[in-house]
Amino acid sequence: MHYYSFNIKDYRKDTQHLKPMEHYIYRMLIDLYYMDEKPIPKKTQWVMRRLMLDNPEHENMLKNVLDDFFYECDDGFKHKRIDCEITKYHGNAQKNRENGKKGGRPRKNNPEITQSVTDGLPLESQNNPNQEPLTNNHKPSNSNNNSASDFSVIDSIADWVHPELTEINAMLMLGAPPVPAISQADYDHQLIKFKNYYAEREIEGSYVRTEGRRKDLLTEWIKRDYIRQQKIKAQSAATPRFNIDDEDWTKTTKPAADDSYHPSHSKPTKQAKQDPNTSVIVNGLWREPLPGMGVQQTYDYIKQYQTPGEMQDEAYDRLLNQMQEAV
Numbered sequence: 001m002h003y004y005s006f007n008i009k010d011y012r013k014d015t016q017h018l019k020p021m022e023h024y025i026y027r028m029l030i031d032l033y034y035m036d037e038k039p040i041p042k043k044t045q046w047v048m049r050r051l052m053l054d055n056p057e058h059e060n061m062l063k064n065v066l067d068d069f070f071y072e073c074d075d076g077f078k079h080k081r082i083d084c085e086i087t088k089y090h091g092n093a094q095k096n097r098e099n100g101k102k103g104g105r106p107r108k109n110n111p112e113i114t115q116s117v118t119d120g121l122p123l124e125s126q127n128n129p130n131q132e133p134l135t136n137n138h139k140p141s142n143s144n145n146n147s148a149s150d151f152s153v154i155d156s157i158a159d160w161v162h163p164e165l166t167e168i169n170a171m172l173m174l175g176a177p178p179v180p181a182i183s184q185a186d187y188d189h190q191l192i193k194f195k196n197y198y199a200e201r202e203i204e205g206s207y208v209r210t211e212g213r214r215k216d217l218l219t220e221w222i223k224r225d226y227i228r229q230q231k232i233k234a235q236s237a238a239t240p241r242f243n244i245d246d247e248d249w250t251k252t253t254k255p256a257a258d259d260s261y262h263p264s265h266s267k268p269t270k271q272a273k274q275d276p277n278t279s280v281i282v283n284g285l286w287r288e289p290l291p292g293m294g295v296q297q298t299y300d301y302i303k304q305y306q307t308p309g310e311m312q313d314e315a316y317d318r319l320l321n322q323m324q325e326a327v
Contacts, residue, residue, distance in 0.1 A: 001034045001035065001037060001085075001086060001089055002034075002035065004030075004034050004082075004085060010209065018065070019061070021058065021061055022061050022064060022065055025051060025053070025058075025061055025062055025065045026065045026069060028050075028051045029047075029051070029065065029066075029069075029070075030079075030082065032050060032051075033079055033082050034082060034085075034086070037086050038075075038076070039073065039075050039076030039077055039078045039079075040066065040070060040076050040077040040078075041076050042072075042076055042077070044059060044062065044063075047062065048062060080155070156199070156202060157195050157198040157199050157202060157208065157214070158195055158199050160195070160214060162191055162214075162218065163215055163218070165182075165184050165187050168182075168187060168215075168218065168219065168222070169181040169182065171215065171219045172219060172222060172223065175219075177223070177227070179222065179223050179226045179227075180226075182222065182226075187222075190218075190221065190222050190225065191218075193221075193309070194217075194218055194221050197308055197309070198217075198308075217308070220307075221308060221309050224307070224309045224310055224314075225309055228309075228310075228311060228314065231314075274286040276295070277295065278295065279295070280295055280298045280299060280316075282302070282312040282313040282315075282316045283311055283312050283313040285313050287313075287316055290316075290319060290320060290323060291320075291323050291324075298316075301319065302315050302316055302319065305319060
């Protein structure tokens with residue numbers, strides 16, 4: 001490979017502890033890994049010669065960089081992220097070879113900009129098969145800052161080594177509102193839902209890229225679920241329960257009232273007044289549109305600002321409170 005995406009901000013964050021010469025060594029090792037498409041050899045002198053390093057101090061720096069960012073295996077020092085990018089690249093190249101044998105990809109109204117690859121095959125064919133494809137070397141990239149090709153994206157959420165129960169329980173006590181400790185069974189259940197949700201987001205191209213951010217999101221996820229469960233319990237306790245033993249069956253029963261709305265009625269009953277043209281319904285509950293918004297605007301606003309794990313009615317109440325407090 002002669003091209004790879006490189007995120008400067010994430011690189012700086014992960015390498016703040018490196019000396020200038022160690023930065024040079026790490027960048028050269030990355031380039032060497034991509035160009036050769038194989039692990040860094042264990043032959044230290046060979047590597048030092050390729051990187052033009054010529055004194056014992058440089059050898060110690062090389063060892064530090066390998067220890068920090070690579071892991072040793074039988075055939076050399078490997079880098080998990082680079083291995084994933086190389087595998088993805090070869091998969092795309094093979095797909096394009098197969099498309100080429102079939103006469104190219106079907107035409108698109110809006111062809112996408114393509115990336116360059118080593119064997120000259122574009123990752124995506126243009127409408128004109130004879131036209132030289134644009135590459136990231138020709139045109140600046142406007143890709144999403146959370147795209148999967150960014151160099152410093154950590155492992156997929158499905159492979160994430162999550163915090164231990166003791167750590168997450170300590171985090172639940174911090175911030176407002178504090179939440180009591182949860183059991184291991186509850187934690188395992190929440191982890192499954194959390195990882196499934198963000199795995200779907202990754203498929204859409206949105207990544208949570210740092211360890212700290214993932215811990216924060218997981219903590220917020222568990223807190224929201226706890227608060228929601230407490231609301232459900234409170235509503236259930238406030239609702240009077242029907243008890244057949246408390247009924248007085250000696251009184252004459254009245255005919256059942258028909259509260260359904262009919263055009264012949266002078267005006268609709270209270271329940272029938274709820275009109276989807278003038279009101280919104282969230283989780284089965286009728287609500288007025290948010291201040292200054294229409295029905296569809298309210299639905300769109302809730303969808304835009306609803307957080308993971310938050311029910312639609314909870315999002316409505318939260319957004320309404322924020323608007324009222326801002327007045």
